[in-house]
Amino acid sequence: ACRRALRDELGAEPAPETEALRDDIRDGRLAPRPEPRALNLPASLFPLVGREEELSRLIACLRDPGCRLLTVVGPGGAGKTRLAVEAGRLVAGDYRDGLCYVPLSAVQDPAGIGPAMAQALGFTPYQGAPLAEQLLSYLRGRRVLLLLDSYEHLLEGAAWNAAPLVSDILTAAPGVKALVTSRARLNLPGEQIFPLAGLALGAEPQRPSSFPSPNALGEGAGGEGSPAAALFATAAQRVRPGYALTDADAPAVAAICQRVEGMPLAILLAASWMGLLTAEEVAAQVAPDSGRGIEFLAADWPGLPERERSMAATLERSWSLLSQREQGVLAGLSAFCGGFTAEGAAAVAGATLRDLARLADRSLLYRRESGRYDLHDLLREYAALKLRDAPDGGESVRDRHGAHYLGTLAGWSRLFTGADEAVAEIDAEWENVRAAWTWAVRRGEWTLLGAATRALTRYSSTRYCHAEVRALLLLAEERIREVLAAPAARTGPLLHAAGAIIAARAYQDRMLGRPQAAMAPLREGIALLEEAIDAGEDARGYLARNVRRLAWMLSPAESAESMRCYDRAIQLARETADREELADALNFSGGRARNMGDLPEARRRLGEALVLRRALGNVSNEIQCLSQLVYCALEERDGAAAERWLEEARTVVQRVGIPKLPPKGRSHFRLILHILGHFEEAAELSRDQLLLFRERGLEFHLLGGLETLGNDELMAGGYAEARAHLEESLRLYQAAADALNVQNTCLSLGQCALGQGDLAEAERWLERLTHDPPDPKDTYHLTCLLGAPVASLAGREGEARRYLCEALRHGSAMQSLPAVALYLALRGEAERAVEVYALACGHPWVGNSRWHEDVFGRPIAAAAASLPPEAIRAAQERGRARDPQATAKELLAELEA
Incomplete structure (x- = not known):
């Protein structure tokens, strides 16, 4: 039957080997199948630490019948080989013909893949047929797991025909599975990607969405009990016997693990210094401002390739696999701090979406759930070194970065008029904004800086980051005062910028609880803005804003001057058609009129402010205006009207929803509840607010949150709880001076x-x-x-x-x-x-x-x-x-x- 099938279908007679096999089967001379040969897996120098979840998931993928090609993808130093080898060792028994480990790092071109695979399989090729065909024939009837290690460098240039060999094997040999480690995906049909990032740092704030979320075993980021810290301690014991991670060492170890973002190779290299240095000294060496972190992360481990004992060599290998254009884009992306958007990457580094996709495919870039992109910190440092090697030292990239973010910041004022005071964009770009601001001060870009102060100041009021913003403004103020010292420099634009910057810094002082320190610079800023107007500069917008702030800062005894300032601000806002500033001036002047006992005038101003604020859609400011109208109603002893204003505020809150209501809006609504005697409801809102502040680490919010909760509890008769919250608030206020x-x-x-x-x-x-x-x-x-x-x-x-x-x-x-x-x-x-x-x-x-x-x-x-x-x-x-x-x-x- 076999002879007939060969003749009918192929026109061939059976080979002598086939006839010999027939005779052996007939006569019972067929030898038993040989035992599976020993695994050829490389020995590991370190135990697998902190990868329990990833190992479990990888094994599950390998045991999935529908998964034939599984690629562990991650940056250099992520531990891809170590994880794949451990998974292969544990599942090798699932395969009749075992596991075959094929190291590819020494293979120089795609043509070498076949010979490397044949050598690993113990297969001796014969003459007369292409090696690829022989491998297909050899593997066709076998059940084996091929572990192809370090594939990434065979995917570039002429290597376009390298990956099809893997595809052909999987097609021809249904009992074969391929487990691949690579810094880039193979992009083959049926390929399943297993992304691998650094080890978990414990309570990690954000992880790239394209990477798996590891099991956070520890309490603090990189602290005791986290997988990253556990690996550090294990490696440190090799060079310092008896070493144990202590409370004293925990902050330094956390800093090390955070700095290298949990990358196992970097952690091992850092720990290798523990025989000579303390954890604090190692942390200082790898700190971003040390300038030698990459160079420091190296070890003298004889017998290992350089890329496995040096982060510089690991990063250089990734760099060498890029085209010249990709290298230029990656170097440009190093200018960003804290991530970037696709739009930002295009403006600063000239990167297209295809560029970003190719870098992401090579594990050099990752995309967060928010849609933002980022680089690994060590890679950013390495790329920054390459940027400094550019002909202009990278200045053109930094110029584009600074101009982009300062210009964007100036346009971000619109974000504060939306229904949810959408500051998330500035939150995400804050580190880029800080870097751009510092660049602008160094370059003397005063017009850009002056134009950006409005959004910067309003952001500080929304996020209560007054100390940080004050530091940025003071940096600019000190430099611009030096420039102003030259009489010829007092041009309209420079005076405009100086007035805006100095007045904005004064406002930060007031918000930090230093009213007397704020008054003189605020008046100085106003005088500079008036001088700018006299010089032909239209600074009326900034003048209106700061005259209104002056009116707000004046004491009750100075109410007459305060009202004159408010009226001037109102006039300037009407002249410039600045509805937002007009609404603010009307609202605050209404409050001052109420305090002066002129309730009809207060209601008039507040009514106009409420109409404007509703039209602008700023819910926090709308609720603030309603709180002032509640005060007016109470002072007129009209409790029914006060409750109606409360219900209007409640309607606004319900429309937006408490979770989406900005902190300022919550504070104003809680104030309405408090002054109307709804103390328990106010306290409940204060507790929720306080929890939010603690979770987000909003320290300045926390100060006020503790005090307001304490006052709500005080009025409700919860004296023990009130005292505890007020004492904590007092300690924090004292620490903040x-x-x-x-x-x-x-x-x-x-x-x-x-x-x-x-x-x-x-x-x-x-x-x-x-x-x-x-x-x-x-x-x-x-x-x-x-x-x-x-x-x-x-x-x-x-x-x-x-x-x-x-x-x-x-x-x-x-x-x-x-x-x-x-x-x-x-x-x-x-x-x-x-x-x-x-x-x-x-x-x-x-x-x-x-x-x-x-x-x-x-x-x-x-x-x-x-x-x-x-x-x-x-x-x-x-x-x-x-x-x-x-x-x-x-x-x-x-x-x-």
Whole structure:
């Protein structure tokens, strides 16, 4: 039958070997199948550490019947070979003919793949047929796993015909699977990619989406227990017997692992120095600012190829596989810090999408879930060295980078008018912005810098990164002051930029709690902007903004000047058709008018501001405006109107959704809840906000978040919780040298002590408030709000009266009247005390407050216990009928007499 089939289908007779095989089978002389030969896998110098999850997934892929070609792809030093060898060793028993390891790193061209494969298989080619055909024939009936190691250099140039041999084998031999390691994919039909990145660093913030997410075994990034740190410790023990990762070493080891982004080879090379250096010294050597990290990451390991004992050699190998154009693009991409977009890559490095795709295919670039691209940190450093070798030293690339980001930053002001205050773009580009700003200062690009201050300042207000932004502005300010020292340099554009930069820096000082340090430079910035206008420069936009900030910073005693500044800002905003600045000036001037007691004017300004802010779509500013209108309604004793404004704010919040509401919007909404006495709801929002701040590491937000939560809990009567949050807030404010907020928090802690009935503790906080206040003009009324009830309860009537007079002059009636009522009750005027306290309780912030009831309500009720019930009811009715402001003036006159 066999002879007939060969004759009919192929026109051939059976070969002598075939007839001999027939005779052996017939006569029972067929020898048993030989035992599988020993694995030819390379021995490993280190155990496989931290790759448990990747190993499990790789084995699962190899055991998947549908997976015939599996390529482990990753950058040099990622441990591709080590992982593939371990997986191959564990699954070799699944294959009747075992595993065959084919090292390709020494193969110089595609023609050498066949001989390398034949040698590894133990197959001796014969004359008369092409080697490829012989290999296909040899493998056709076998079940074997081919492990083809280091394939990447055979995919370039004329190597276009190298990969088809693998494809032909898989097609001809259904029992064969191929496991390949390569820095680039083979791009063959049916190829399954297994991306391999660095080891997990523990609590890692972001990983490229094209790489697998490793199991984060540790608590801190690169800290004790993380796979990266475990590998470091294991390798360090080889050169320092008995070494164990300690709490003292953990930060340095974390820094090392972060710096090399968990790359196993780099970690092993760094650990090889532990026989001579400490972990802190190794971390210093590989730090980005050391300038020698790549050179340092090398070891004297005889017998190993240089690329396996030197990061420089590993990176040079990847570089050598690139075309000249790809090398130029990669060098240009090293100018970016913290990643980049495709648009940025095109503008700075001239990279096309195809360029980015080819670099990504070679594991030299990765794309994050956000759509942004990035380079491995060590590769970026290596590419930067190549950029410096360019004829111009890379200056043209850095010029394009700086101009691109400063120009983009100037246009980012629009991001702050959207419904969600979309600052995510600046968040992502922040490191590039910092680098571009530094470049612009060095190059004296003052027009670009001046134009960028608006977005930079507004970003700081949204993200509360005032210290970082102040440092950038101060860098520019110091340099531009040197330029301005030359009289001939005082041109309109330079004056415009200088005024914008200096005033913006002053604003950062104010937001960092240093109002007095901010006032003089702010006025100086305004004067420079006015000088620029006189020189023919249109600086009205920046002038309006900073005049409005000056108005906001002026004290209550300077309210007349403040309103004049606001009106000037409004006029300038109308002239320049700047609706956003107009809305801000109207809103803040409305608040000032309310504080001055001119409620009709306040409502007029706030109403116009609300219409503008709604049209602009900035939800945080809209809610802020609504909070001011709530204040106005409360001061007019119109609780129904106040609740209507609250419902409008709630509608805005529900439309956007709390998770998408920016921090400023949440803060303004929480303020509305707080002043309307919804303390529990406000506290719940504050807790959620605080959790968000901690998760995102928003330190400045955290300061205010702790204080506001403490105040919500204080008013709700949760004194123990309030005290804990306020004490933490105080420690952070002190560390930040924020004197004004230190005073605010001390006041709250003193009030907390009063709520707990601890007069002695309240006295200590009062003493703290009166000791070296940052600015008595701004903070003494805070002292009075605590001093008045403390002195009254301690029986110091004269001192209490002095505090009350100051509180009534400069504080609000809502804050002062309960303390006046307590003073009256303790000096024997119980009926008047009931009347005044009933008036104060008409405000929900007082009437719904457990703290006010504990500190003022109960002592007043005790003093009035001997009064007839009808007398108490009559006093309460008289109080509710009173006008708070008029009553406060009457009481002030009486106390001053």
